[in-house]
Amino acid sequence: AQSVTQLDSQVPVFEEAPVELRCNYSSSVSVYLFWYVQYPNQGLQLLLKYLSGSTLVKGINGFEAEFNKSQTSFHLRKPSVHISDTAEYFCAVSGVQGAQKLVFGQGTRLTINP
Amino acid sequence: EAGVAQSPRYKIIEKRQSVAFWCNPISGHATLYWYQQILGQGPKLLIQFQNNGVVDDSQLPKDRFSAERLKGVDSTLKIQPAKLEDSAVYLCASSFSQGARETQYFGPGTRLLVL
Numbered sequence: 001a002q003s004v005t006q007l008d009s010q011v012p013v014f015e016e017a018p019v020e021l022r023c024n025y026s027s028s029v030s031v032y033l034f035w036y037v038q039y040p041n042q043g044l045q046l047l048l049k050y051l052s053g054s055t056l057v058k059g060i061n062g063f064e065a066e067f068n069k070s071q072t073s074f075h076l077r078k079p080s081v082h083i084s085d086t087a088e089y090f091c092a093v094s095g096v097q098g099a100q101k102l103v104f105g106q107g108t109r110l111t112i113n114p
Numbered sequence: 115e116a117g118v119a120q121s122p123r124y125k126i127i128e129k130r131q132s133v134a135f136w137c138n139p140i141s142g143h144a145t146l147y148w149y150q151q152i153l154g155q156g157p158k159l160l161i162q163f164q165n166n167g168v169v170d171d172s173q174l175p176k177d178r179f180s181a182e183r184l185k186g187v188d189s190t191l192k193i194q195p196a197k198l199e200d201s202a203v204y205l206c207a208s209s210f211s212q213g214a215r216e217t218q219y220f221g222p223g224t225r226l227l228v229l
Contacts, residue, residue, distance in 0.1 A: 006158075040221075042222055043118070043205055044157070044205070046217050051215055055143070090156050094212055094214040096215075097211075097214070098214070101159045101162060102159065102218065103168055104157050104158070105156050107156050
């Protein structure tokens, strides 16, 4: 079974500042990793995913994440945030075999202050 | 392309009542998921369908929750009878196939409040 820990429940940053949202996972098998964003009163939208290959993954809206197998981490970063990035961010993991289900972390609320 | 549709968007019921949620996935998507998202937590998978067959319902409280996808397209999730702890957002998602690599597309959710 897999599990995900998002180390910060809330992250406040100023507009145009860089941000990092931390995610650690636990699994006894190889994994796929995902970051989803949830805007108020909306469903989740995929930001990016790591399946294989390059450990640096680029996603939508200027976000990127780096897969670190030795540290079992998949931290999300953006060099300069905008007010529109205010949302809840979820890290998720699944095993690579078959119809593995997504296991989500608790979420990190990103608040951008002007 | 139309996204995943869910209805109703909001529902308030009293405990011990029953409630049903409806989901219409993206056209052509064979796999459909129902998640429960309790306030302050990430979504938790309740049930996964591949066409009209159940792939995973290990976390579905079967004494009160049921779900069906009779024609392999839209789906209904039912709670009977509801408990206070069922207050949550119920998210439906779909994907083209059931592989773990597949992107899941989420609907806007149904927010349930049980009083």
